[in-house]
Amino acid sequence: MAAIHKISEDFYEETFTLIALHSSIEDFMLVYALNSCLKTKLKRSVNDLDLSQSGSFPIFDWRDEVNDRNYTFVSNNDVKEEVSSVGNLFQDQPTFTKYHLVPEYKDVDYFLKIEHDELDVEETILKSVLTIPKVITAYLVDASKLKSKNNLIF
Numbered sequence: 001m002a003a004i005h006k007i008s009e010d011f012y013e014e015t016f017t018l019i020a021l022h023s024s025i026e027d028f029m030l031v032y033a034l035n036s037c038l039k040t041k042l043k044r045s046v047n048d049l050d051l052s053q054s055g056s057f058p059i060f061d062w063r064d065e066v067n068d069r070n071y072t073f074v075s076n077n078d079v080k081e082e083v084s085s086v087g088n089l090f091q092d093q094p095t096f097t098k099y100h101l102v103p104e105y106k107d108v109d110y111f112l113k114i115e116h117d118e119l120d121v122e123e124t125i126l127k128s129v130l131t132i133p134k135v136i137t138a139y140l141v142d143a144s145k146l147k148s149k150n151n152l153i154f
Contacts (some may be wrong), residue, residue, distance in 0.1 A: 009099045016070075019129060019150070020145045021110040022136040027075050030110060031060045033132045038125065040064070040071050052150060054100030055080055069114035076101045076108045101151050105141065113152060 004119030023030055030041045045059040063070045064094065078099045100106050122140055129138045143149050 003020070015117065016115040016143065016152075017125070018066065019112040019114070019122075019138055020105055020108040020141050021112060021129065021138045022107070023109050023133045023134050023138070027058055027073070027110065028062070030129075030132075031073055033134060034073065034129070037128050037132050038071075040069060042073055049101070050060075050150075051076060051101070055061070057101050058134060067127065068117060069121075072113040072115075074101060074111050077109055102132040102148050104145060104146055104148065111141075111152070114123055 009115045021030070025033075028044070031044075033038060035042055039061050042060040045061055047059075049057040049059050051057070057075050057078055060073040063069075065073065078101075080097050080099065081094045102108065102111065112125075112129070114121070126138060126140060129135060143152065146152075
């Protein structure tokens with residue numbers, strides 16, 4: 001009989017803050033504004049976050065060595081063009097399917113994930129993000145209550 005080994009949830013649980021951002025501007029423009037506002041150096045990752053059924057999401061990340069923080073900025077939406085060749089009225093016309101990284105928050109445009117060990121750093125960062133003119137709103141999301149929090153493991 002083989003032994004079953006289980007990893008307890010607190011063993012690999014990391015502390016991070018998740019900020020939801022609503023904005024109508026492109027991701028690279030918002031990253032530029034975040035870099036200016038938060039004094040970060042977010043850069044586009046070479047590889048996108050590729051969830052097989054749920055699309056591909058661009059990632060911008062930066063490691064803050066001084067404050068021991070990891071910043072990750074990711075889009076919540078991906079639109080894929082699919083051509084349906086089935087014999088229907090609109091045959092050979094492209095259809096667009098929208099995928100979400102976190103389906104519970106379909107209205108959110110972007111997420112900023114900050115991995116840190118300090119307490120009370122969220123409010124300071126959130127206040128700074130809200131000063132960006134093109135950010136409609138931003139708020140903290142309780143990641144522990146998300147059904148799709150495994151999508152946030154980069």
